[in-house]
Amino acid sequence: MTSIAFIGLGHMGAPMAANLIKSGVMVKVFDLVPEAMKSLTELGALSAKSACGAASGADVVITMLPAGKHVRSLYLGEGSSDKGLLDVVAEGTLLIDCSTIDAQSAKKVAEVAVSKGLEFIDAPVSGGTAGAAAGTLTFICGGSETGFEQASKVLSHMGANILHAGDSGAGQVAKICNNMLLSVLMIATSESLQMGIDHGLDPKVLSEIMKVSSGGNWTLDKYNPCPDVMESVPSSNGYQGGFMVDLMVKDLGLSQEAALLTNSCTPMGALARSLYVNHARQGNGTRDFSSIFEQFSSFQQMTHIQQNKNKG
Numbered sequence: 235m236t237s238i239a240f241i242g243l244g245h246m247g248a249p250m251a252a253n254l255i256k257s258g259v260m261v262k263v264f265d266l267v268p269e270a271m272k273s274l275t276e277l278g279a280l281s282a283k284s285a286c287g288a289a290s291g292a293d294v295v296i297t298m299l300p301a302g303k304h305v306r307s308l309y310l311g312e313g314s315s316d317k318g319l320l321d322v323v324a325e326g327t328l329l330i331d332c333s334t335i336d337a338q339s340a341k342k343v344a345e346v347a348v349s350k351g352l353e354f355i356d357a358p359v360s361g362g363t364a365g366a367a368a369g370t371l372t373f374i375c376g377g378s379e380t381g382f383e384q385a386s387k388v389l390s391h392m393g394a395n396i397l398h399a400g401d402s403g404a405g406q407v408a409k410i411c412n413n414m415l416l417s418v419l420m421i422a423t424s425e426s427l428q429m430g431i432d433h434g435l436d437p438k439v440l441s442e443i444m445k446v447s448s449g450g451n452w453t454l455d456k457y458n459p460c461p462d463v464m465e466s467v468p469s470s471n472g473y474q475g476g477f478m479v480d481l482m483v484k485d486l487g488l489s490q491e492a493a494l495l496t497n498s499c500t501p502m503g504a505l506a507r508s509l510y511v512n513h514a515r516q517g518n519g520t521r522d523f524s525s526i527f528e529q530f531s532s533f534q535q536m537t538h539i540q541q542n543k544n545k546g
């Protein structure tokens with residue numbers, strides 16, 4: 235039976251690891267926060283005392299960590315007194331990092347892995363916590379053909395779409411291109427909906443019209459930012475759950491760093507980052523990213539209040 239080490243059991247990692255366990259593979263888990271391992275050991279996973287303890291002897295290592303510095307530190311031992319995973323894994327171990335990080339870090343880890351004869355795949359995900367729980371994530375992979383084929387078999391237990399973007403780092407680049415586009419669509423959908431509301435339109439009716447017109451997009455189909463237009467989305471639940479503003483700010487920072495490296499022109503991405511940073515600085519960092527809608531609706535409410543005051 236394939237043995238898998240799963241390291242990083244946060245909002246995404248825990249439900250992903252749970253799906254692997256349910257698929258019948260042997261899973262050994264590790265997280266710096268011991269409580270994070272409890273729900274998985276209850277499902278049948280083994281727990282390790284350290285990341286290296288989980289990874290040594292495993293056929294496959296999967297990591298789901300916050301940012302590039304965590305990934306470099308864990309795999310390479312960079313800035314840490316511990317050994318890196320690349321120093322302890324067995325020959326032939328397949329390494330898959332599902333975190334969203336900068337492409338440079340992914341390429342660096344892959345380079346060292348290849349120098350030791352190991353396959354390292356960057357495989358950031360799209361689909362959020364709901365997709366992680368349902369096992370319907372999209373994995374956007376970078377790495378060799380052989381590594382991708384091996385990784386696909388494992389990732390299919392946690393996702394519905396497994397795509398190969400290109401060589402090492404390409405998965406990360408494709409992921410931040412997607413999230414930059416998503417942020418722009420979310421902001422543009424929010425301002426359009428609010429302008430319609432300001433002119434007396436019903437946002438449900440307006441959404442149905444735009445969905446089947448040339449402005450139709452994923453946010454209207456699946457994730458309407460205006461409260462009570464759609465059921466079971468964060469906007470209809472006080473913007474709780476979903477994809478945090480802080481994570482969108484992180485991804486937009488990564489996309490702007492990537493744009494600088496290649497001198498790419500990304501004016502909409504730059505503006506989207508500023509708007510999301512501003513939104514986070516107003517105390518919205520842990521709310522869902524569709525709460526950016528309130529930047530437009532609150533502005534309108536304040537204008538009405540001001541107009542009424544002036545009349546008074």
Ligand code: NAD
Binds near residue numbers: 270285362
């Ligand atoms: P999270 O902060 O909930 O989880 C990260 C986990 O990693 C934590 O439990 C932390 O204790 C653990 N960790 C950190 N360093 C570690 C180490 N050295 N060894 C072991 N464990 C360690 O984050 P998340 O929401 O699960 O996101 C993980 C990654 O997935 C991020 O890169 C994020 O951008 C990306 N992502 C998140 C979402 C989402 O909706 N949350 C969606 C798509 C992609």
